[in-house]
Amino acid sequence: PPGLENVCWNKGVDKAWKELSNILSGIFCASLNFIDSTNTVTPTASFKPLGLANGTDHHLLRYAVLPREVVCTENLTPWKKLLPCGSKAGLAVLLKAERLFHSSYHSQAVHIRPICRDASCLAVSWELRQTLTVVFDTFSSGQGKKDWSLFKMFSRTLTDACPLASQSKVYVDISPKNKEKELLEVTPPPTSVHEAIVQGDKRTYAVYDLLSPSLFNTSRSLNVQLKWKRPQDTELPTPILHAQRYVSGYGLQTGEISTLIYNTHPYRAFPVILLETVPWYLRLYVHTLTIITKGKENKPSYIHYQPAQDRRRPHLLEMLIQLPANSVTKITIQFERALLKWTEYTPDPNHGFYVSSSVLSALVPSVIAMKEVDVEQSPLFTSLFPSSDGSSYFVRLYTEPLLVNLPTPDFSMPYNVICLTCTVVAVCYGSFYNLLTRTFHVEEPSRGGLAKRLANIIRKFRGVPPL
């Protein structure tokens, strides 16, 4: 999601959560220390612990999002330091900051979960999984051609695999559209081709195994290139589940948050869990919550609502909504904007306040039946595209964050008040006092002081008779 997200199942209470946020903030140079009780919630249904877990007591889960933060080079560097080979060998040599941040979308994540050390599961180890997601827009930066290569994207190529890695692979999606072959060409030829059904779609991947000795035989470096043989119309298929969120309304008093969820599956309906976290200064009116699908009202089968406490806790709204096939569901809720105390405004309050994105979790049924992939055989692939059973796959979707303006006071008023009051007092009170207490007495006319003589000199220049 936009910003920073921190999800943790821990046995401690809020003190451990605060310590964890502060330590992670120090390690990753990110402002996670701003996470406190005003943006932490305890969702009950949206998250399940990854890996081994002894039951799922939802009181142990904490979830917090900071939508205002941005990801920058200083967050990438400690992320790279966690890799065993660092950025000196293997795939991580490609990750140089000046090219990575020259992209349309950048996201990095660290997941830690307990797993069995071997098949008998007598000992538990911790697994650390680091992911980096970057979207390069080569179409707009590559003079209108959709061809790309590793060198063009990262300005360097792969030279070897990390000697500590047991698996090091590059997957290139070469799925043919509409069953046409020979549409694209990948150089150098891949070590193998892998077919899988990913997210309900049949896809073909060209696999480059960096550990196989044949890959670096001909040349010292690997530069994967993809060229399109024929110009293509860029029609991307719409995903089965997608969502949008926006704020409507006028003025600075009230407003309405609307979420639109689209189910484009032709014949299957499925449920989706919606988790919304709204800060306390947008006071939600839950009685105005309406869910409308295809013109009729849609009642959710599970609602968990935790109202906000001013300056202590945000709103938490979790709902399980059934989405009929081929439909659009609109969820609206009205809110009122609160007036904050003077010191609670951020340094640029007219930018607005962010509302973190809502989280949609669903088991989407796939159009094509999927084969269950063995975890032992291809652990890398299943961690990228997990599937719980053959017929549906798990999707977690984040909507856009919202930017909401709160009624903002004029921060220059204290200065204005001081100036005005002092001026009024000086002019008004001073003149009245003088008028009331001035006494007049006769004075001898003097020859003239310095001021009178200066005035006379000026009058002589002007040609006006002297005083």
Place this chain on the structure above:
Amino acid sequence: MPPFSLEADAALHPLQDASLGSLTMYVVPETSSLLPQGINVYVGKHRSALVRAGGGLAALRTLLQQLTQVMSFTASSISAALSDRVPSGQLGPDARRHLKSSLGYEITFSLLNPDPKSHAVDWDIEDAVNRYVQPVLDKLSLVANFSVDSQILYYAVLGVTPRFDKESSSFLLSAHSLPHVINPVEARLGSSAASLYPVLNFLLYVPERSHSPLYIQDKDGAPVSTNAFHSPRWGGIMVYNVEAPASPQVSLPLHVDVDMVRVMEVFLAQLRLLFGLSREELPPEFLLESPGNEGLADWELDRLLWAHTVENIATVSTTLTSLAQLLDKIGNIVIKDDVASEVYQAVASAQSAMAELAAGHLHLAFQASKEAVTSSERAFFDPSLLHLLYFPDDQKFAIYIPLFLPMAVPILLSLAKIVREARQQGTPERC
């Protein structure tokens, strides 16, 4: 090693006063065979020593004085403990080398492998820590809390390129380049983010295949026998050379099993040096018993506790003095009740620590000094004492002047006029 004196020491041990800080010295006749020939003093690993009488009372007195200086604190060791507060002209060259007294220490063992393609290094650190390091830390647990962790870092190079020496066909790191070695590595150690206590780093460096073998030179140019060096208040580094394989066509990476005994010997010796438990030059008639697995003798622990107690009390006084100065500077600071009670407790604990030190009860003095340090730190670093939270007086002046000055000026002028007229009317006017 003389068996008689060892057995005598062990046999006499139950008879002694076992409290911290006490020393027992037994004087044996000159002709006794408990001490071997040529040895006049035998220092045991608990708190006792055997002294051979001979040469009269004056010689015995000097011997006993020397022994006390070895086994217990001296003026120089106390001033080394206070080194941060004493002007540097009065200190010896070894002051400011020992670790500052703290409530806990975190020890990190790191294996640096800059060339994982050539060397696949394995070390059984967990076993080595349990077997060799844990007994020493258990003995030191009276002084502070210790926590141990370990890590393996790859592609971590030293900051200095070693020179190739043709005569010994090896690479050498000269003594004056050693200070530059630590800095680039420190960035990758990453230990200070998550710990409250000072960190001691012990690094084991396996040089790259192209830079093997690597030796450290001391100031005279001779290679150091243990191939290791330590940096005061930071930790130590040891270089572990891997023998080149006999045949040049061996498959890389070479598998290396680190000999943990050799490594832990060096690291534990460096740990002793870091804490200031080194054995200075002793006269040849002294014989010290080796402390065995525990790493340090009881009287060495006592020396450490004396130094730490004095340092803690000095820290408390510095902290409370700074707090008093802060309160003097800002007149309208609000002291909360719990901060005040921490200050009172710090003062009371410091006073009781001084009293116990004067009476010689080392254990109680140390505990009191620890409590005093904790209370004073808690009082001083309380967030409510941030001086930026309080308006300086001159800013208040600046806010009220534009309001009151325009009002005050006519009043003052008219007051002056009234006074002048009243004085004029002092010469009475007869109408």
